[in-house]
Structure formats: C-alpha cells, structure tokens
Amino acid sequence: KQEVTQIPAALSVPEGENLVLNCSFTDSAIYNLQWFRQDPGKGLTSLLLIQSSQREQTSGRLNASLDKSSGRSTLYIAASQPGDSATYLCAAPEETSGSRLTFGEGTQLTVNP
Amino acid sequence: DTGVSQDPRHKITKRGQNVTFRCDPISEHNRLYWYRQTLGQGPEFLTYFQNEAQLEKSRLLSDRFSAERPKGSFSTLEIQRTEQGDSAMYLCASSLMGIPEKLFFGSGTQLSVL
Numbered sequence: 179k180q181e182v183t184q185i186p187a188a189l190s191v192p193e194g195e196n197l198v199l200n201c202s203f204t205d206s207a208i209y210n211l212q213w214f215r216q217d218p219g220k221g222l223t224s225l226l227l228i229q230s231s232q233r234e235q236t237s238g239r240l241n242a243s244l245d246k247s248s249g250r251s252t253l254y255i256a257a258s259q260p261g262d263s264a265t266y267l268c269a270a271p272e273e274t275s276g277s278r279l280t281f282g283e284g285t286q287l288t289v290n291p
Numbered sequence: 292d293t294g295v296s297q298d299p300r301h302k303i304t305k306r307g308q309n310v311t312f313r314c315d316p317i318s319e320h321n322r323l324y325w326y327r328q329t330l331g332q333g334p335e336f337l338t339y340f341q342n343e344a345q346l347e348k349s350r351l352l353s354d355r356f357s358a359e360r361p362k363g364s365f366s367t368l369e370i371q372r373t374e375q376g377d378s379a380m381y382l383c384a385s386s387l388m389g390i391p392e393k394l395f396f397g398s399g400t401q402l403s404v405l
Contacts, residue, residue: 182333210391221295221382222334222396229391267333277322277392278347281333 180205180272184282191258192290199253199285201268206246213242213253214267216284222267226253258289295397297383303403304373311369312400316385323366324384324394325358327351334382340366341388373404 181204191197203211209230214222226242228235228251234243241254251268265286269279296315304310316323322341326334337356338348342363352358355373360366370377380401384394 212394214396219401221297221398222384224393224395227391227393269333277324277339278336278349279334279394281335283331283333 180208180270180280182268182270182280182282184266184268184285186285187283188286188288190288190290193258193260195258195289196254196256197258197287199255199266199268199287201251201253201282203249203251203268203270203280205270205272206249208246208270210271211242211244211251212269212279213240213251214269214281216265216267218265225266255287258287260289260291262289263287295383295385295395297381297397297400299400300398301401301403303405305405306375307372309369309371310373310402311367312381312383312402314366314368314383314385314397316365316383317395318364320385320387320395321363322386322388322392323360324386325366325368326382326384328380328382328399329378337368370402373402375404378402378404 185200212227213225226235228244239256244251265284267284269281272278298313324339325337328334340360355371358368380399382399384396
C-alpha cells in the first residue's frame with residue numbers, strides 16, 4: 179500500500195525567500211507523481227505532474243523533481259510571494275491501481291509580506 | 292467549459308438524514324473520481340468511474356454510500372443515514388484516461404452532520 183509523507187507540515191517564510199517542500203513515498207514503482215495546491219475551503223489545483231521518465235518539471239517559479247530510487251520528490255518555489263500561501267499536497271499512484279492516488283497530509287505554507 | 296463543478300458547495304444536515312451530491316466533470320473526460328478530505332488531512336480515495344462503469348471502490352465506502360454515473364457524464368454521491376463522522380469535504384475530480392493521467396478537481400462539497 180502506497181504511503182506518502184510530507185515534510186514540513188507547516189512553513190512560514192518572509193516574502194522573496196526560495197523554499198523547498200519535501201515529499202516521500204514508499205512504493206517507488208510509480209509512473210508519475212503530482213503536486214497540487216489547495217487554498218482554504220477550496221478544491222485542489224494541479225501544479226505539476228512529473229512522469230517517471232523525467233527528473234524535473236518546471237512551471238514559472240515552480241520546479242518539481244522526482245527521484246524514484248530514493249522515493250522522494252521536492253517542490254522548489256523561487257522568490258516566494260504572499261499569493262503563494264496555501265497548502266501544497268503531493269500525490270502518488272497506488273501500486274495495484276494506478277488510477278487511485280494516495281495523498282500526503284500537505285505542507286501549509288505562509289509567505290509573510 | 293469552466294472545469295469540474297460540484298453542487299452544493301455546502302450542506303448541513305441532521306444525523307440520520309440522506310444527502311446527495313452532484314459532480315459535473317469536464318465534458319470530454321471519461322474518468323470521474325470521488326475523494327473525501329477531513330480537516331488537516333490529504334484527500335482519501337473513495338471510488339472512480341470510467342465512463343458509466345464503477346471500476347473501483349475503497350473500503351472507506353461503506354454500505355451507506357452509493358455513487359452513480361448513469362450516462363457517463365455527471366455523477367452523484369449519496370450518503371444514507373448520515374453520521375457525524377461523515378462530516379468532511381467531498382471532492383470530485385475528472386480526467387482523460389491516458390499516460391500521463393492528470394486529475395482536475397472541483398471545489399468540493401463541504402458536508403456538516405449535526
């Protein structure tokens with residue numbers, strides 16, 4: 179059974195700082211991993227999807243990496259802004275059901291102006 | 292097309308009542324998922340459909356829960372005899388089957404059982 183862990187659970191940084199969010203997963207036989215953003219009381223917005231054949235995926239100030247051998251992914255946010263404040267979730271597919279995603283508990287990010 | 296829409300956004304009900312939620316996926320998407328999320332936790336998988344066929348159900352989906360997608364378009368999730376432990380955000384997502392499969396989520400239905 180896939181298990182996903184995110185560290186840290188919460189993070190507070192001043193505006194402009196570069197930061198890294200960590201995600202680890204137990205079943206490394208995945209073919210992709212997704213990062214999502216969730217604002218309070220809202221649904222999830224897909225940020226990046228990294229396929230197993232890729233090591234990195236970039237979108238604007240966001241960069242996600244995937245290391246299947248170590249069971250880890252990181253989300254790097256450059257030059258953080260107050261608008262980046264949200265909960266960031268990573269999700270990996272279950273081994274027996276590639277359609278079923280297992281989510282971590284998320285990292286709650288606060289960027290202070 | 293404005294994305295995945297869910298209705299209602301909020302539902303308050305008394306214990307023992309039945310509730311039904313609706314999800315309208317992105318029109319060309321053939322897969323539809325239901326997840327449940329409690330405060331401070333990540334979403335947990337409940338069930339998913341490919342077209343009108345329900346292909347997987349989690350053990351979280353007790354006998355009181357039933358989901359349908361009758362024509363392969365919108366879906367409904369019904370909870371019978373609600374319990375306080377059912378209070379959660381119910382999220383719907385849709386996707387186009389393929390590799391990679393990217394999920395698009397709705398804004399969710401927040402259920403409060405009093």
